[in-house]
Amino acid sequence: MTDPNAKDGEILDETTMRSRDALSDNLASLWWTFLLRGVLAAVVGIAALFWPTGSISLLLRLVGFLLILDGGLTLVGFGRRGVIGGAGIVAALIGLVLLIWPEGAARLAFFLLGAWALVMGIGSMMALSQMHAQDPERMIV
Template identity: 35%
Template sequence: MARTVALARWWWTFIVRGVLAILFGVLAFFAPGLGAAVLVGLFAAWVIIDGIGNIIAGVRGRGRDRAWWLEILEGVVGLAAGLIALIFPVYAAGVLVLLIAIWAIVTGVLEVIAAIRLRELISGEVWMGLAGVASILFGVILIAFPAAGALSLVWLISSFAIVFGIFLILLGSRLRGIHELARRGAAPWISPHGGNNQVQAVSE
């Protein structure tokens, strides 16, 4: 129970990540004519901020969140991808599709693993799992169709970012509900075997 409450305390990090993902998706969707360099910059800013948020959440959750190291690893991967895009923008523009595909697949795998490890703690882990699956599928599609038209790729990337962001916001909202119950002195007990949630007192 304590681990559930500890994880729920950081509900806002998932919502911030979701909002940033949606913001990136919307900007990329409505501004495809700005060129690859701008898209690289937007992508870099998104994954760097997202990566830093993941690292901070992982460090603060160390010892209380069984998936803390996965959050740090995911953050490092995102931070590395973003820095590569910023430091080598010319090269990144040429391999942008591959860079995003690799980042999406690695991130997706880590999200799915984290969801599996957290399934006994929270019922909202399904949103994390779905975000991971969507990320993996997106990366596979990019690798399978690298020669698709530039406009199609921009729309695909935008759509993924928006869907990914929605899943993260839904997960954050679920965790926020658990956190609010804990602040009032009770929190939902999540059965690892499913079933209805119950409410039990949480000692201060």
């Protein structure tokens, strides 16, 4: 058993702990961005639950606005560095597309959903033909 006070027994070194504390302080100063994101996400969720057929275009624009704001707040909090900065930029770009062209975005989403369903259906039928003929779980088609 190792001594927890020994240098080699530590799980995290001093540099890692300082980086972790700096990130925690940075996030603590940005508490309002998390609150704003949560409130806007709740508004979009309530609109989707209680007014789904009212206007898909309006709902897509709300999501677009949320993504632009979320991406902007991510860039303010973390800058354009690394994966998190890239996610902020991508979120803002997708939000712009949803604000400018919601009908095209919805059409693309349904096209991708249909393509996914087609590929999954074909894959399932191909898997059925590859199953062992004596398998008791196999349905006879």
